[in-house]
Amino acid sequence: MIQTVEKVYVEGNFTNYKVTYNNSDRVILCLQDTANRHYQEILDEIINGNTSIFGDSVPEELQTDADAKLFKQQYNAYGTAVERLAQYQVALGVEEVREMQPTGEQVFNEETLEMEDVMHEVVVVQAIEPVEATVEITVYDESNPEAEPTIQTIENPLITKDNQERAEAQAVVNNTPQAVIDAWNEV
């Protein structure tokens, strides 16, 4: 855990940050370089709101980089969440979708006097059956091994897990800043 960060040397475009950690007898000096892991740790502290490590205020250049890093994280998380929500719900399954498509053959229509495609019905979305809403589990009384086990009906764990993941994804979407959503939608 970073304890303090301070500028220790500035010349031209080059700035050194001195990073001290609790639980460390060494001093780390790092440059403003996105590939440097110590610099990334500084940005993480800013993103996590631990700005007290800077004393007075967060240096502007660090805040800019931290904002950019946070934006990228939110962008990636939003994309993952949107993709997760787009998956079907295991409790509902997927209904089969059919549509008429040309076979590649054509026949002459004597009424219109034109060649027309021969159509056939094609399954474009395969049906997926919903999973059972509930399952039965055998429960043993650990405090009384000789007791008869009981049968309990619970929500299907697949549905529970699906609902939980969807709720988490929805929470990510709900908490994503509009600027990130706009950037995602632009692509």
Next chain:
Amino acid sequence: MTVNVSKPSINLREKISELDKPSGIAGEHILRSETPQEVFEYIGARNRNIIINGDMSIAQRGTSTASITGNGYHTIDRFNTINTTLGTWTQSQETDVPTGQGFSKSLKMACTTADASPASGDRLDIQQKFEGQMLQYLKKGTSNAESLTLSFWVKSNKTGTYIVELFDNDNARQISQAYTIDSASTWEKKTLTFSGDTSGALNNDNGSSLQVSWFLAVGNNYSSGTLSTSWTSNTNANRAVGQVNLADSTSNEWYITGVQLEVGKFATPFEFLPYDVNLQRCFRYYELLAAGYAKMLGFGGAYNANTPAFVSYYHPKRTTPSIDQTSGAGYYRIYGNGVEYTWSAYSALFQASTTQAMLLGSGTIPQGLIGLFDTISGSSYIAYDAEL
């Protein structure tokens, strides 16, 4: 009783002609090889191991670090420790190794303060991270993605299930495999094969794209789901399901050596590299400049009027490194014109270079002075750190 046995006829002429199939000299050698090592010699299979310092021979930072309660690189080069409030540990480079395998060093984790009930977000693991540009040949994210096989020797008094994970940092995808330590305090070789991932290409750059982690203990956040044994988008709960808690006693210890991660579905014999080659590979990520009393750093003088400075060259690094140093009154000095001036620490002008820096002492020296820069304390320590 008479038993009649009928066998298909054999065309001897045909069989003999099969022996006459053309094969080159190298092919003949391979056919006559008696060990896998001989085959590898003949086909020149080199640089198979993605892991750097898998034999644990290089430990530039030191051979033992006590009181580890946080993340960081401590002893063995390239092996990072992730400890999120899960006990206190001593990590060391040991000579306890599997007998007759050619290894001379191992990495040891010893618990010094136990945590029998980890909090939900706690984790303890040893990991190595890899640059994406080093792994493009894995063809990750394509239909031709390569399988990977991890082999290693491990020993612990704590038997049971342990989890190893590959984590794709670029795409937040992961895959885990379980292995079992069957016999207490006995070296065992483990081999785990991970399928190729047809999703999520690795960035072709010097960033941390992939990491392999050996979990030693985890909280509920990492173990409450179903172990994800095929590549999938990361869900923390599925990463280390079934992992034993190595932190539940101060008697617990865990050793590892002979780590090899390679393309393919089979483990080949560990690829030993010469010590100097191993060290050279580690230098890309960390390079010790000086540690201890009277170690030479360079030659320089007064920069920008009164600042002691010298130009320091080092092996090419992954990126602009950090300076990892100890700090204390009189740790560093310049000796010139029969006089010495001392200071406590350095700052640096890297000029965004991966091969050189100008180190600036935190003291003041007379204008025009030139001289030798060295360390003058047993606690002096200065290194370049470009780890992932």
